[in-house]
Amino acid sequence: MRDNIQVAVRMRPLISREVEGKAVTYWNAKPPSTIYQKNSHSTIFNFDRVFEGQEENAIVYEEFCSPIVKSVIDGFNGTIFAYGQTSSGKTFTMLGDNDKNVLGIIHFTISEIFNLIQNMPEREFLLRVSYMEIYNETVRDLLSDENETLKLHEENGQIKVVGLKEHLIQEPEQMLQYMKEGECRRRTGETAMNEKSSRSHSILRMIIESGLRGAEDAAVNVSHFNLVDLAGSERARQTGAKGTRFKESININQSLLGLSRVIRQLSEKEDQFISYRDSKLTRILQNSLGGNALTAIICTVTPACLEETHSTLKFASQAKCIKNKPQVNEVLTEQALLKRYANEIKKLTEKLEATKEEKAQQNKNLQEQIEFLKKRFVSQMNPVFKTKAARRETWGGCLDAARLRRAFTSEEPFVIKESISLEDSIPKSRSRSLQNQMWSIPEEPRTVRSYSSRSQIESHDLSTLEEECEDIDAAGI
Ligand SMILES: Nc1ncnc2c1ncn2[C@@H]1O[C@H](COP(=O)(O)OP(=O)(O)OP(=O)(O)O)[C@@H](O)[C@H]1O
Numbered sequence: 001m002r003d004n005i006q007v008a009v010r011m012r013p014l015i016s017r018e019v020e021g022k023a024v025t026y027w028n029a030k031p032p033s034t035i036y037q038k039n040s041h042s043t044i045f046n047f048d049r050v051f052e053g054q055e056e057n058a059i060v061y062e063e064f065c066s067p068i069v070k071s072v073i074d075g076f077n078g079t080i081f082a083y084g085q086t087s088s089g090k091t092f093t094m095l096g097d098n099d100k101n102v103l104g105i106i107h108f109t110i111s112e113i114f115n116l117i118q119n120m121p122e123r124e125f126l127l128r129v130s131y132m133e134i135y136n137e138t139v140r141d142l143l144s145d146e147n148e149t150l151k152l153h154e155e156n157g158q159i160k161v162v163g164l165k166e167h168l169i170q171e172p173e174q175m176l177q178y179m180k181e182g183e184c185r186r187r188t189g190e191t192a193m194n195e196k197s198s199r200s201h202s203i204l205r206m207i208i209e210s211g212l213r214g215a216e217d218a219a220v221n222v223s224h225f226n227l228v229d230l231a232g233s234e235r236a237r238q239t240g241a242k243g244t245r246f247k248e249s250i251n252i253n254q255s256l257l258g259l260s261r262v263i264r265q266l267s268e269k270e271d272q273f274i275s276y277r278d279s280k281l282t283r284i285l286q287n288s289l290g291g292n293a294l295t296a297i298i299c300t301v302t303p304a305c306l307e308e309t310h311s312t313l314k315f316a317s318q319a320k321c322i323k324n325k326p327q328v329n330e331v332l333t334e335q336a337l338l339k340r341y342a343n344e345i346k347k348l349t350e351k352l353e354a355t356k357e358e359k360a361q362q363n364k365n366l367q368e369q370i371e372f373l374k375k376r377f378v379s380q381m382n383p384v385f386k387t388k389a390a391r392r393e394t395w396g397g398c399l400d401a402a403r404l405r406r407a408f409t410s411e412e413p414f415v416i417k418e419s420i421s422l423e424d425s426i427p428k429s430r431s432r433s434l435q436n437q438m439w440s441i442p443e444e445p446r447t448v449r450s451y452s453s454r455s456q457i458e459s460h461d462l463s464t465l466e467e468e469c470e471d472i473d474a475a476g477i
Protein backbone atom coordinates (compact mmCIF):
# COMPACT_ATOMS: atom_id res chain seq x y z
CA MET A 1 0.00 0.00 0.00
CA ARG A 2 1.28 3.46 -0.92
CA ASP A 3 -0.25 6.55 0.53
CA ASN A 4 0.36 10.20 -0.18
CA ILE A 5 1.26 12.41 2.71
CA GLN A 6 -1.92 14.28 3.62
CA VAL A 7 -1.57 18.04 3.53
CA ALA A 8 -3.89 20.69 4.92
CA VAL A 9 -3.47 24.45 4.99
CA ARG A 10 -4.86 26.45 7.84
CA MET A 11 -5.17 30.18 7.40
CA ARG A 12 -5.60 31.86 10.74
CA PRO A 13 -7.57 35.10 11.27
CA LEU A 14 -5.66 38.31 11.72
CA ILE A 15 -4.28 38.66 15.23
CA SER A 16 -4.38 41.88 17.28
CA ARG A 17 -0.85 42.88 16.27
CA GLU A 18 -1.82 42.71 12.60
CA VAL A 19 -5.16 44.43 13.11
CA GLU A 20 -3.51 47.26 15.05
CA GLY A 21 -0.85 47.61 12.36
CA LYS A 22 -3.63 47.77 9.75
CA ALA A 23 -2.13 44.82 7.92
CA VAL A 24 -3.04 44.24 4.29
CA THR A 25 -4.36 40.74 3.49
CA TYR A 26 -3.02 38.94 0.43
CA TRP A 27 -4.67 35.54 0.58
CA ASN A 28 -8.15 34.10 0.51
CA ALA A 29 -9.04 30.65 1.78
CA LYS A 30 -11.89 28.83 0.08
CA PRO A 31 -12.70 25.69 2.04
CA PRO A 32 -12.79 22.81 1.64
CA SER A 33 -9.64 22.68 -0.48
CA THR A 34 -8.58 25.92 -2.16
CA ILE A 35 -6.47 28.91 -1.26
CA TYR A 36 -5.54 31.63 -3.70
CA GLN A 37 -3.74 34.93 -3.85
CA LYS A 38 -6.02 37.95 -3.99
CA ASN A 39 -5.84 39.80 -7.27
CA SER A 40 -3.81 37.01 -8.85
CA HIS A 41 -6.07 34.25 -10.05
CA SER A 42 -3.12 32.29 -11.41
CA THR A 43 -1.70 31.77 -7.94
CA ILE A 44 -4.06 29.13 -6.73
CA PHE A 45 -3.38 26.02 -4.63
CA ASN A 46 -5.44 22.96 -3.85
CA PHE A 47 -4.86 20.66 -0.88
CA ASP A 48 -6.54 17.79 0.86
CA ARG A 49 -8.20 20.37 3.08
CA VAL A 50 -8.02 24.12 3.51
CA PHE A 51 -9.26 25.60 6.79
CA GLU A 52 -10.17 29.24 7.09
CA GLY A 53 -9.97 31.47 10.14
CA GLN A 54 -13.32 30.60 11.71
CA GLU A 55 -12.77 26.85 11.69
CA GLU A 56 -11.70 25.77 15.15
CA ASN A 57 -9.13 23.24 16.33
CA ALA A 58 -11.86 20.67 17.00
CA ILE A 59 -12.87 20.76 13.32
CA VAL A 60 -9.25 20.53 12.16
CA TYR A 61 -8.86 17.48 14.37
CA GLU A 62 -12.11 15.81 13.38
CA GLU A 63 -11.77 16.28 9.66
CA PHE A 64 -8.05 15.96 9.15
CA CYS A 65 -6.30 14.24 12.04
CA SER A 66 -8.76 11.73 13.39
CA PRO A 67 -8.30 9.14 10.56
CA ILE A 68 -4.56 8.95 11.31
CA VAL A 69 -5.21 8.44 15.03
CA LYS A 70 -7.53 5.53 14.19
CA SER A 71 -4.86 3.94 11.99
CA VAL A 72 -2.25 4.35 14.70
CA ILE A 73 -4.45 2.34 17.06
CA ASP A 74 -4.59 -0.36 14.37
CA GLY A 75 -0.79 -0.61 14.36
CA PHE A 76 0.39 1.92 11.74
CA ASN A 77 3.09 4.46 12.45
CA GLY A 78 1.75 7.99 12.30
CA THR A 79 2.96 11.57 12.32
CA ILE A 80 1.10 14.85 12.47
CA PHE A 81 3.09 18.01 12.25
CA ALA A 82 2.52 21.70 11.98
CA TYR A 83 4.73 23.70 9.65
CA GLY A 84 4.75 27.42 8.87
CA GLN A 85 6.42 30.77 9.46
CA THR A 86 6.70 32.24 12.92
CA SER A 87 3.41 33.40 14.45
CA SER A 88 1.28 31.59 11.86
CA GLY A 89 -0.46 29.40 14.47
CA LYS A 90 1.48 26.09 14.72
CA THR A 91 1.54 25.95 18.52
CA PHE A 92 -2.04 27.22 18.66
CA THR A 93 -3.04 24.31 16.41
CA MET A 94 -1.01 21.52 18.06
CA LEU A 95 -1.08 22.51 21.74
CA GLY A 96 -3.92 25.03 21.91
CA ASP A 97 -3.77 28.27 23.83
CA ASN A 98 -4.13 28.17 27.62
CA ASP A 99 -4.81 31.90 27.89
CA LYS A 100 -7.70 31.62 25.45
CA ASN A 101 -8.86 28.30 26.87
CA VAL A 102 -8.39 26.58 23.53
CA LEU A 103 -7.51 22.88 23.27
CA GLY A 104 -5.07 21.68 20.63
CA ILE A 105 -4.81 18.68 18.31
CA ILE A 106 -2.74 16.81 20.92
CA HIS A 107 -5.57 17.03 23.50
CA PHE A 108 -8.13 15.68 21.03
CA THR A 109 -5.71 12.95 20.01
CA ILE A 110 -5.16 11.78 23.58
CA SER A 111 -8.87 11.76 24.26
CA GLU A 112 -9.64 9.78 21.10
CA ILE A 113 -6.87 7.24 21.71
CA PHE A 114 -8.31 6.36 25.12
CA ASN A 115 -11.87 6.24 23.72
CA LEU A 116 -10.81 3.87 20.95
CA ILE A 117 -8.98 1.65 23.41
CA GLN A 118 -12.06 1.46 25.62
CA ASN A 119 -14.10 0.27 22.67
CA MET A 120 -11.72 -2.59 21.90
CA PRO A 121 -12.14 -4.92 24.87
CA GLU A 122 -10.71 -7.84 22.90
CA ARG A 123 -7.26 -6.21 22.81
CA GLU A 124 -4.89 -5.06 25.51
CA PHE A 125 -2.70 -2.00 25.08
CA LEU A 126 0.52 -0.68 26.47
CA LEU A 127 1.15 3.05 26.03
CA ARG A 128 4.37 4.93 26.49
CA VAL A 129 5.19 8.56 25.94
CA SER A 130 8.36 10.54 25.43
CA TYR A 131 8.77 14.24 24.77
CA MET A 132 11.85 15.83 23.22
CA GLU A 133 12.95 19.09 21.70
CA ILE A 134 15.57 20.00 19.15
CA TYR A 135 17.09 23.28 20.24
CA ASN A 136 20.02 24.76 18.32
CA GLU A 137 20.60 21.31 16.76
CA THR A 138 20.80 19.52 20.10
CA VAL A 139 18.23 17.01 21.31
CA ARG A 140 16.94 17.27 24.88
CA ASP A 141 14.49 15.23 26.92
CA LEU A 142 11.59 17.50 27.92
CA LEU A 143 10.50 15.03 30.60
CA SER A 144 13.79 14.98 32.45
CA ASP A 145 15.41 17.43 34.86
CA GLU A 146 18.85 16.56 33.54
CA ASN A 147 19.70 19.07 30.89
CA GLU A 148 21.57 16.44 28.92
CA THR A 149 22.27 16.48 25.18
CA LEU A 150 20.96 13.25 23.66
CA LYS A 151 22.65 11.43 20.80
CA LEU A 152 21.01 9.75 17.82
CA HIS A 153 21.84 6.17 16.95
CA GLU A 154 20.75 4.07 14.00
CA GLU A 155 19.67 0.49 14.73
CA ASN A 156 18.09 -1.79 12.11
CA GLY A 157 17.17 1.21 10.02
CA GLN A 158 15.45 2.90 12.96
CA ILE A 159 16.73 6.12 14.50
CA LYS A 160 16.91 5.91 18.27
CA VAL A 161 17.34 8.83 20.61
CA VAL A 162 19.76 7.35 23.14
CA GLY A 163 18.75 8.04 26.73
CA LEU A 164 15.32 9.47 25.91
CA LYS A 165 13.02 8.36 28.70
CA GLU A 166 9.73 6.66 27.91
CA HIS A 167 6.93 6.83 30.48
CA LEU A 168 4.09 4.35 30.81
CA ILE A 169 0.64 5.89 30.53
CA GLN A 170 -2.59 4.43 31.87
CA GLU A 171 -4.99 7.33 31.73
CA PRO A 172 -5.42 10.56 29.75
CA GLU A 173 -4.71 12.75 32.79
CA GLN A 174 -1.22 11.28 33.11
CA MET A 175 -0.55 12.04 29.48
CA LEU A 176 -1.74 15.63 29.90
CA GLN A 177 0.45 15.97 32.96
CA TYR A 178 3.52 14.91 30.96
CA MET A 179 2.51 17.31 28.22
CA LYS A 180 2.37 20.21 30.66
CA GLU A 181 5.68 19.20 32.21
CA GLY A 182 7.30 19.18 28.77
CA GLU A 183 5.80 22.51 27.78
CA CYS A 184 7.26 24.13 30.90
CA ARG A 185 10.75 22.97 29.92
CA ARG A 186 10.45 23.81 26.25
CA ARG A 187 12.37 26.90 25.10
CA THR A 188 10.18 29.78 24.11
CA GLY A 189 11.01 33.46 23.81
CA GLU A 190 9.54 36.79 22.89
CA THR A 191 10.13 38.28 19.46
CA ALA A 192 8.60 41.20 17.61
CA MET A 193 6.42 38.72 15.68
CA ASN A 194 5.28 36.49 18.54
CA GLU A 195 5.36 37.11 22.26
CA LYS A 196 5.57 33.35 22.92
CA SER A 197 7.60 32.12 20.03
CA SER A 198 8.74 28.47 20.06
CA ARG A 199 12.54 28.44 19.85
CA SER A 200 12.78 24.66 19.43
CA HIS A 201 11.03 21.90 17.50
CA SER A 202 9.08 19.68 19.89
CA ILE A 203 8.22 16.02 19.29
CA LEU A 204 5.73 14.29 21.53
CA ARG A 205 6.03 10.58 20.76
CA MET A 206 3.57 7.92 21.77
CA ILE A 207 4.47 4.26 21.42
CA ILE A 208 1.36 2.12 21.28
CA GLU A 209 1.60 -1.64 21.58
CA SER A 210 -1.41 -3.88 21.36
CA GLY A 211 -2.16 -7.58 21.26
CA LEU A 212 -5.17 -9.88 21.42
CA ARG A 213 -6.12 -10.40 25.05
CA GLY A 214 -5.01 -13.80 26.26
CA ALA A 215 -3.37 -14.84 22.96
CA GLU A 216 0.16 -15.43 24.22
CA ASP A 217 1.76 -16.38 20.92
CA ALA A 218 0.02 -13.79 18.75
CA ALA A 219 1.97 -10.92 17.21
CA VAL A 220 1.99 -7.54 18.92
CA ASN A 221 1.29 -4.38 16.90
CA VAL A 222 3.76 -1.62 17.69
CA SER A 223 3.18 1.87 16.38
CA HIS A 224 5.09 5.09 16.83
CA PHE A 225 3.05 8.24 16.75
CA ASN A 226 4.79 11.62 16.51
CA LEU A 227 3.00 14.87 17.26
CA VAL A 228 5.31 17.64 16.16
CA ASP A 229 5.18 21.38 16.74
CA LEU A 230 7.96 22.93 14.68
CA ALA A 231 9.60 26.24 15.36
CA GLY A 232 8.72 28.70 12.58
CA SER A 233 10.93 30.14 9.91
CA GLU A 234 11.68 33.80 10.53
CA ARG A 235 13.48 36.82 9.18
CA ALA A 236 15.64 38.66 11.65
CA ARG A 237 14.59 42.05 10.29
CA GLN A 238 10.95 41.17 11.09
CA THR A 239 11.46 39.48 14.44
CA GLY A 240 14.16 41.90 15.61
CA ALA A 241 16.15 38.87 16.83
CA LYS A 242 19.52 39.68 18.40
CA GLY A 243 22.03 37.70 20.46
CA THR A 244 20.54 34.40 21.64
CA ARG A 245 17.32 34.93 19.66
CA PHE A 246 19.39 35.52 16.51
CA LYS A 247 21.47 32.38 17.03
CA GLU A 248 18.26 30.44 17.59
CA SER A 249 16.72 31.81 14.40
CA ILE A 250 19.75 30.73 12.35
CA ASN A 251 19.44 27.18 13.68
CA ILE A 252 15.67 27.10 13.19
CA ASN A 253 15.94 28.30 9.59
CA GLN A 254 18.75 25.86 8.82
CA SER A 255 16.90 22.82 10.06
CA LEU A 256 13.69 23.91 8.27
CA LEU A 257 15.75 24.31 5.11
CA GLY A 258 16.95 20.72 5.64
CA LEU A 259 13.34 19.59 5.99
CA SER A 260 12.31 21.43 2.80
CA ARG A 261 15.20 19.82 0.94
CA VAL A 262 14.18 16.32 2.05
CA ILE A 263 10.55 17.02 1.10
CA ARG A 264 11.66 18.27 -2.33
CA GLN A 265 13.93 15.26 -2.92
CA LEU A 266 11.18 12.86 -1.91
CA SER A 267 8.65 14.59 -4.17
CA GLU A 268 10.89 14.69 -7.25
CA LYS A 269 11.77 11.14 -8.21
CA GLU A 270 12.12 7.78 -6.55
CA ASP A 271 15.43 6.16 -5.64
CA GLN A 272 17.37 9.38 -5.35
CA PHE A 273 19.61 10.20 -2.45
CA ILE A 274 17.68 11.77 0.44
CA SER A 275 19.69 14.01 2.73
CA TYR A 276 18.06 12.90 6.01
CA ARG A 277 21.41 13.22 7.77
CA ASP A 278 21.66 16.96 7.21
CA SER A 279 19.66 17.83 10.30
CA LYS A 280 18.52 16.23 13.56
CA LEU A 281 14.91 17.02 12.64
CA THR A 282 14.95 15.05 9.37
CA ARG A 283 16.83 12.17 10.99
CA ILE A 284 14.31 11.84 13.78
CA LEU A 285 11.39 12.16 11.36
CA GLN A 286 13.02 9.96 8.69
CA ASN A 287 10.40 7.24 9.03
CA SER A 288 7.57 9.73 8.74
CA LEU A 289 9.00 11.24 5.57
CA GLY A 290 8.99 8.67 2.78
CA GLY A 291 8.97 5.78 5.26
CA ASN A 292 6.30 3.43 6.50
CA ALA A 293 4.22 6.02 8.35
CA LEU A 294 0.94 7.74 7.69
CA THR A 295 1.79 11.42 7.75
CA ALA A 296 -0.37 14.51 7.94
CA ILE A 297 1.07 18.02 7.67
CA ILE A 298 -0.85 21.10 8.73
CA CYS A 299 0.69 24.12 7.08
CA THR A 300 -0.28 27.25 8.94
CA VAL A 301 -0.32 30.59 7.21
CA THR A 302 -1.35 34.16 7.81
CA PRO A 303 -3.22 36.16 5.17
CA ALA A 304 -1.11 39.18 6.13
CA CYS A 305 2.21 37.92 4.64
CA LEU A 306 2.65 37.56 0.92
CA GLU A 307 6.03 35.91 0.44
CA GLU A 308 6.19 33.75 3.56
CA THR A 309 2.72 32.33 2.96
CA HIS A 310 3.64 31.69 -0.69
CA SER A 311 6.76 29.81 0.35
CA THR A 312 4.78 27.72 2.87
CA LEU A 313 2.23 26.86 0.17
CA LYS A 314 5.04 25.73 -2.17
CA PHE A 315 6.42 23.51 0.59
CA ALA A 316 2.89 22.12 1.14
CA SER A 317 2.50 21.35 -2.60
CA GLN A 318 5.75 19.41 -2.69
CA ALA A 319 4.86 17.49 0.45
CA LYS A 320 1.55 16.49 -1.13
CA CYS A 321 3.41 14.52 -3.81
CA ILE A 322 5.30 12.30 -1.38
CA LYS A 323 4.14 8.74 -1.17
CA ASN A 324 4.78 6.69 1.95
CA LYS A 325 4.45 2.95 2.41
CA PRO A 326 2.44 2.59 5.58
CA GLN A 327 2.19 -0.90 7.00
CA VAL A 328 1.14 -2.46 10.27
CA ASN A 329 4.21 -3.15 12.39
CA GLU A 330 3.85 -6.60 13.83
CA VAL A 331 6.37 -7.85 16.32
CA LEU A 332 6.58 -11.46 17.41
CA THR A 333 9.65 -11.18 19.57
CA GLU A 334 10.36 -9.72 22.99
CA GLN A 335 11.24 -6.45 21.26
CA ALA A 336 7.65 -5.53 22.07
CA LEU A 337 7.41 -4.45 25.67
CA LEU A 338 3.89 -5.87 25.82
CA LYS A 339 5.31 -9.29 24.93
CA ARG A 340 8.02 -8.96 27.57
CA TYR A 341 5.45 -7.97 30.16
CA ALA A 342 3.12 -10.82 29.14
CA ASN A 343 5.99 -13.32 29.47
CA GLU A 344 7.00 -11.84 32.81
CA ILE A 345 3.40 -12.12 34.05
CA LYS A 346 3.30 -15.75 32.87
CA LYS A 347 6.55 -16.56 34.68
CA LEU A 348 5.39 -14.87 37.88
CA THR A 349 2.04 -16.67 37.76
CA GLU A 350 3.83 -20.02 37.41
CA LYS A 351 6.07 -19.08 40.31
CA LEU A 352 3.05 -18.12 42.38
CA GLU A 353 1.38 -21.48 41.64
CA ALA A 354 4.57 -23.35 42.59
CA THR A 355 4.84 -21.35 45.81
CA LYS A 356 1.19 -22.08 46.57
CA GLU A 357 1.81 -25.84 46.19
CA GLU A 358 4.95 -25.65 48.31
CA LYS A 359 3.07 -23.69 50.95
CA ALA A 360 0.20 -26.20 50.90
CA GLN A 361 2.71 -29.01 51.46
CA GLN A 362 4.36 -27.05 54.28
CA ASN A 363 0.97 -26.42 55.84
CA LYS A 364 0.14 -30.09 55.59
CA ASN A 365 3.42 -31.00 57.32
CA LEU A 366 2.80 -28.45 60.04
CA GLN A 367 -0.73 -29.73 60.52
CA GLU A 368 0.60 -33.27 60.88
CA GLN A 369 3.17 -32.10 63.41
CA ILE A 370 0.47 -30.31 65.38
CA GLU A 371 -1.71 -33.41 65.37
CA PHE A 372 1.25 -35.51 66.39
CA LEU A 373 2.11 -33.15 69.24
CA LYS A 374 -1.49 -32.90 70.35
CA LYS A 375 -1.52 -36.63 70.80
CA ARG A 376 1.33 -36.18 73.24
CA PHE A 377 -0.91 -34.38 75.70
CA VAL A 378 -2.25 -36.58 78.34
CA SER A 379 -5.99 -36.50 78.53
CA GLN A 380 -8.92 -38.72 79.03
CA MET A 381 -9.55 -38.61 75.36
CA ASN A 382 -6.01 -39.46 74.58
CA PRO A 383 -4.84 -42.31 76.87
CA VAL A 384 -1.26 -42.83 75.86
CA PHE A 385 -0.13 -44.32 79.18
CA LYS A 386 -1.26 -47.48 80.80
CA THR A 387 -3.52 -47.01 83.79
CA LYS A 388 -2.65 -48.84 86.93
CA ALA A 389 -5.02 -49.35 89.78
CA ALA A 390 -3.99 -47.11 92.57
CA ARG A 391 -3.95 -48.10 96.15
CA ARG A 392 -2.95 -44.73 97.33
CA GLU A 393 -2.81 -41.56 95.14
CA THR A 394 -1.39 -38.17 95.75
CA TRP A 395 -1.19 -35.23 93.34
CA GLY A 396 2.42 -34.84 92.39
CA GLY A 397 5.09 -32.18 92.36
CA CYS A 398 7.87 -31.34 90.05
CA LEU A 399 9.82 -34.30 88.79
CA ASP A 400 13.20 -34.09 90.35
CA ALA A 401 15.71 -36.88 90.00
CA ALA A 402 16.96 -36.65 93.60
CA ARG A 403 13.45 -36.73 94.96
CA LEU A 404 12.55 -39.56 92.69
CA ARG A 405 15.53 -41.54 93.91
CA ARG A 406 14.47 -40.88 97.50
CA ALA A 407 11.04 -42.11 96.68
CA PHE A 408 12.39 -45.36 95.40
CA THR A 409 14.44 -46.02 98.50
CA SER A 410 12.10 -44.70 101.17
CA GLU A 411 9.16 -46.49 102.76
CA GLU A 412 7.41 -43.08 103.07
CA PRO A 413 4.78 -42.10 100.54
CA PHE A 414 6.23 -39.86 97.84
CA VAL A 415 4.25 -36.86 96.70
CA ILE A 416 4.66 -34.90 93.49
CA LYS A 417 3.24 -31.49 94.25
CA GLU A 418 3.08 -29.81 90.89
CA SER A 419 1.94 -30.96 87.53
CA ILE A 420 4.59 -31.82 84.99
CA SER A 421 4.80 -32.74 81.39
CA LEU A 422 6.50 -36.02 80.79
CA GLU A 423 7.33 -34.95 77.27
CA ASP A 424 9.14 -31.86 78.57
CA SER A 425 11.00 -33.51 81.37
CA ILE A 426 12.07 -36.93 80.31
CA PRO A 427 14.03 -37.68 77.21
CA LYS A 428 11.66 -39.60 75.02
CA SER A 429 13.94 -42.53 74.28
CA ARG A 430 14.73 -43.13 77.94
CA SER A 431 11.41 -42.53 79.56
CA ARG A 432 9.61 -45.61 78.35
CA SER A 433 10.15 -47.66 81.50
CA LEU A 434 9.17 -44.80 83.79
CA GLN A 435 6.10 -44.14 81.77
CA ASN A 436 5.05 -47.71 81.76
CA GLN A 437 5.77 -48.55 85.29
CA MET A 438 5.34 -45.52 87.45
CA TRP A 439 2.80 -43.18 85.97
CA SER A 440 -0.82 -43.54 85.35
CA ILE A 441 -3.37 -41.51 83.43
CA PRO A 442 -4.65 -38.53 85.38
CA GLU A 443 -8.12 -37.08 85.06
CA GLU A 444 -6.84 -33.87 83.50
CA PRO A 445 -4.15 -33.26 80.91
CA ARG A 446 -0.56 -32.46 81.96
CA THR A 447 -1.11 -33.84 85.45
CA VAL A 448 0.29 -37.09 86.64
CA ARG A 449 -0.23 -39.14 89.74
CA SER A 450 2.55 -41.00 91.33
CA TYR A 451 2.53 -44.29 93.16
CA SER A 452 5.24 -43.79 95.60
CA SER A 453 5.29 -46.63 98.00
CA ARG A 454 8.12 -48.98 97.65
CA SER A 455 5.80 -51.93 97.70
CA GLN A 456 4.16 -50.66 94.57
CA ILE A 457 7.35 -50.60 92.64
CA GLU A 458 8.68 -53.86 93.92
CA SER A 459 8.07 -55.48 90.60
CA HIS A 460 10.02 -52.76 88.90
CA ASP A 461 13.62 -53.21 88.21
CA LEU A 462 15.01 -50.55 90.50
CA SER A 463 18.36 -50.45 88.84
CA THR A 464 16.73 -49.51 85.50
CA LEU A 465 14.90 -46.68 87.15
CA GLU A 466 18.02 -45.45 88.82
CA GLU A 467 19.71 -45.49 85.50
CA GLU A 468 16.91 -43.35 84.15
CA CYS A 469 17.32 -40.98 87.04
CA GLU A 470 21.02 -40.62 86.41
CA ASP A 471 20.27 -39.85 82.81
CA ILE A 472 17.82 -37.16 83.81
CA ASP A 473 20.43 -35.76 86.24
CA ALA A 474 23.02 -35.70 83.51
CA ALA A 475 20.60 -33.96 81.16
CA GLY A 476 20.20 -31.31 83.87
CA ILE A 477 16.42 -31.66 84.08
N1 LIG B 1 -6.44 29.88 14.33
C1 LIG B 1 -6.19 30.88 15.19
N2 LIG B 1 -7.21 31.57 15.70
C2 LIG B 1 -6.98 32.56 16.59
N3 LIG B 1 -5.75 32.93 17.01
C3 LIG B 1 -4.70 32.27 16.52
C4 LIG B 1 -4.86 31.19 15.61
N4 LIG B 1 -3.65 30.73 15.30
C5 LIG B 1 -2.77 31.46 16.01
N5 LIG B 1 -3.39 32.38 16.74
C6 LIG B 1 -2.72 33.34 17.64
O1 LIG B 1 -1.57 33.81 16.97
C7 LIG B 1 -0.50 33.98 17.84
C8 LIG B 1 0.73 33.19 17.36
O2 LIG B 1 0.39 31.83 17.31
P1 LIG B 1 1.43 30.66 17.64
O3 LIG B 1 2.24 30.99 18.83
O4 LIG B 1 0.66 29.44 17.65
O5 LIG B 1 2.37 30.75 16.37
P2 LIG B 1 3.55 29.76 15.98
O6 LIG B 1 3.33 29.42 14.58
O7 LIG B 1 3.65 28.70 16.91
O8 LIG B 1 4.80 30.74 16.07
P3 LIG B 1 6.33 30.36 16.43
O9 LIG B 1 6.89 29.70 15.23
O10 LIG B 1 6.98 31.69 16.66
O11 LIG B 1 6.32 29.52 17.61
C9 LIG B 1 -0.98 33.55 19.19
O12 LIG B 1 -1.37 34.68 19.92
C10 LIG B 1 -2.19 32.72 18.89
O13 LIG B 1 -3.13 32.75 19.93
Ligand SMILES: [Mg+2]
Binding pocket: 090, 091, 092, 196, 197, 198, 229, 230, 231, 232
Ligand atom coordinates in the same frame (compact mmCIF):
# COMPACT_ATOMS: atom_id res chain seq x y z
MG1 LIG C 1 5.09 27.98 18.21
